[in-house]
Amino acid sequence: MKQLTSVIATGLALSLSLSAQAGTLEDVQKRGNVSCGVSTGLAGFSQKDENGVWSGLDVDVCRAVAAAVLGDASKVQYKPLTAKERFTALQSGEIDILSRNTTWTHTRDTSLGLNFAGVNYYDGQGFMVSKALGVKSALELDGAAVCIQAGTTTELNLADYFRANGLTYNAITFDTSDQTRAGFESGRCDVLTSDQSQLYALRIGLSDPSSAIVLPEVISKEPLGPVVSQGDDAWFNIVRWSLMAMVEAEFLGIDSASADKAKAEGNPSQKRLMGSEGDSGAKMGIPAEWGYNIVKQVGNYAESFERNVGAGSPLKIARGLNAQWNEGGLMYSSPVR
Amino acid sequence: MSEKPQVKSSPSFFNNPRNRSLIYQFLLLAGLVYFFYGIITNTLANMEARGIKSGYDFLFTTAGFDILMSLIPYDATYSYGRTFIVGLLNTILVSTIGIVLATIVGFLMGVAHFSKNWLIRKLAVAYIETFRNIPLLLQIFFWYFAVLATLPSARQSLSIGEAIFLNVRGLYLPGLIAESGAGFVYTAIGLAFTAIFFLARWARKRQNDTGQQFPVFLTSLGILFGLPLIALLLSGIPFVWDFPALKGFNFRGGITVIPELMALALALTVYTGAFIAEAVRAGVQAVPHGQTEAARSLGLKESRIMKLIIVPQAMRVIVPLLNSEYQSLVKNSTLATAIGYPDLFTVFVGTTLNQTGQAIEIVFMTMAVYFVINMTISFVMNRFNASVELAERN
């Protein structure tokens, strides 16, 4: 129903032309917070603890933008969204950024009036099955019942993969990841499929994580990243460069502990990122120390990764594709100059 | 009443009340058209400016996703337009099941409310009060996650005679596969219904004319089973059983009733049934007791009193209430999306909207569909209402 409300809101906004198309930056500054669409709860990516504090890799993007624009990473208002609700929430102007493990696809980029500001996690779709089934490969899944979440790329990849391999299956779709996991646990389906990172997150949420295994096959490319409304280039730039700053900080060897030192006595590249040299902030209409605030308050990409999904988290995901480009990964920031 | 004196002066065109009202109505209509035209063009322009795709072309592109249950052939290679039909049929299916079962449950419980048996009466009251007051979504979750999800796995299915199986994946029933010659049997079934229709008409007319009664019910039953049976034997029984059997992960063959459908139909039945029971109770109570007493004094049997005196009068109260209960049931069926039953809302407003992003078009089409379904229900129920209404003489 929430989705329907947003659709109607979008309709109204579009028909009355009230939508704040340009000027998100001014709105955010006036409001004093960044409104950020996240998941309804997915370990490692966007998750709320008992005290109502959100954390995760996707949450850190929102926090980085808040740090860059408002100088305070905590000035974020989170809106939990299911996969189905997320795009209308952005179109209707309910949120300023969508940072919710969302795959960058052609259709989404070209026909929804949205723009992807970058990639904060390179992922691919995988399968999780109960160990008891004794299945070793996805190709043994003919005739299986598969739990998925509605409104995702997962639904489409699954159909493609089974069709391409001449396998049959039943797709059981749920609205939220909690329901999907409940369906898997009750035995309604043999398989749960989703982006691999999310499988690991869902797996640790099982009452007995060791009862399930993730199959080796990765059947798709899922570049996940933050999304903004089309038509506000200034805001798009801010979100893109907030993400870049985290990646660039890792590349330049600056982390939250060394940010102060880098700002005061770093090399020219470090000083430019920290805002003690050049006018990168002014060019975006935000404080000069935007990069410093991000790194100091949120950390660089490596810190965020390890804390939320890597070694420092229950997920223990290896950097893999998400390592820096010079370490065998795909994370690459354009230079701040 | 005396005739009013006719004023014979001809008023100017604008002072003629008829012309005036026509002009005002025309102006209002023009205003409305302009208003909606403005909204639509403005919306389209804004969507264009913001890079949001519009139009109905998407209905013809390949959907690329699968749907758990479909009454017509469907797979990922069909179009988005087809997903609309698949969802619509699933909505009609669950609504029809819900309406039929809720009516039966509702009437039984409503009548049980007047039972002379203390236990039955209390049970009816408890049912009505409990299920009317628990939110429907909660009831759906209850049936789905608390009841059906605790059934055994496919390998440990409950079974009746190795032909019917029940497990966490659903209810598996033997199906019939038609072979050549089946058309003959279908024709016989059609013929049987036609014959019963005309028989009932003829019998009613005869009773009205001559007062003689004809055993319509028994004869109909005979026709309904006899005719197809004869056809079946003549054509050499052109059907074979298709039994469900465990193959690999799941049962295959036969008919599968998915647990999503069971949970939703159960919840809608139990919930709406409680409201219908209330309506029935209200209807029966609205018939003054004097009616029963008068009928008794005429010497009618209790069962005939119920059928001939109470029910026809109670219906006048019940039918309008039923109308709104049925409409609510159809609207409530959209809660399907919470458990993934592939109704119109789940498939079309859920997945299709998300994959295409064409929110405005899809929501518009869906609203139109629910509007048409509910208008149809309303139309049928109003016709029915007219037939039970007091035929006033004046």
Ligand SMILES: N[C@@H](CCC(=O)N[C@@H](CS)C(=O)NCC(=O)O)C(=O)O
């Ligand atoms: N990356 C995919 C899938 C995203 C997705 O929604 N995944 C599920 C995994 S089960 C999820 O994150 N659910 C969390 C929630 O519903 O809040 C997409 O963009 O379509």
